[in-house]
Amino acid sequence: MLNPFATESVTFETPVAMLIACHDRVRQYAALTEKLALHLEKYGADAAAVAGAQSILRYFDVAAPLHHQDEDDDLFPALLAKATPELATIIAEITAEHAELGVLWQQVRLALLAVIAGDAAALTQSLAQQFAQRYPAHAAREEREIYPFAAQLLDDACLAQLGKTMSARRQAS
Known part of the structure; x- marks a missing residue:
């Protein structure tokens, strides 16, 4: 059965690659x-704006929370369990960023719902820009400062279990 969360080239058999693929979608939707x-400023809350708002909502309401669970829970x-004190500090900082990004998402979410309801002024450039910068920066930091340690510290059996857990989480959604 085709998994809708998998990409053409990445599957849950390679969980870190799957997390990076999720980051690519985070960058796209951010x-x-x-x-x-920008579109709202020019054209208002037209059909294209509503469709865009709906697609962003769909991604960040469904896939992004699953991604954060993959990281935070697994x-x-x-x-x-195998981290140096330095890596443990970075993981703690990243986990705290997840909470901050969650608060930011709720602000963006409310604005997107307002756009869907016809309010073209709800999503400000400032809020959209902050969201578009912070989420990709966070993802890049994870890829640079945490993900490389998965290959170094986790054995194949652990990585395989991570992939199975990630897949099962999505099948339950």
Whole structure:
């Protein structure tokens, strides 16, 4: 059965690659948020704006929370069991960023719902720009400062279990 969360070239058999593929979608939808704010200024809350807002909502309401669970509930605890104090500090900082990004998402979410309801002024350039910058920066930091340790610290059996857990989480959704 085709998994809708998998990409053509990445599957849950390679969980870190799957997390990076999720980051690619985070970057795509975060950038779309900024483009949407520009569109709203020119064209208002037209059908294209509503469709864009709906697609951003769909991604960040469904896939992004699953991704954060993959990290917070599975990858990070596995790494922490073998982490140096420096890596443990980075993981703690990243986990705290997840909470901050969650608050930011709720602000963007409310604005997107207002756009869908016809309020073209709800999504400000400032809010959209902050969202479009912070989420990709966070993802890049994870890829640079945490993900490389998965290959170094986690054995094949642990990585395989991570992939199975990630897949099962999505099948339950």
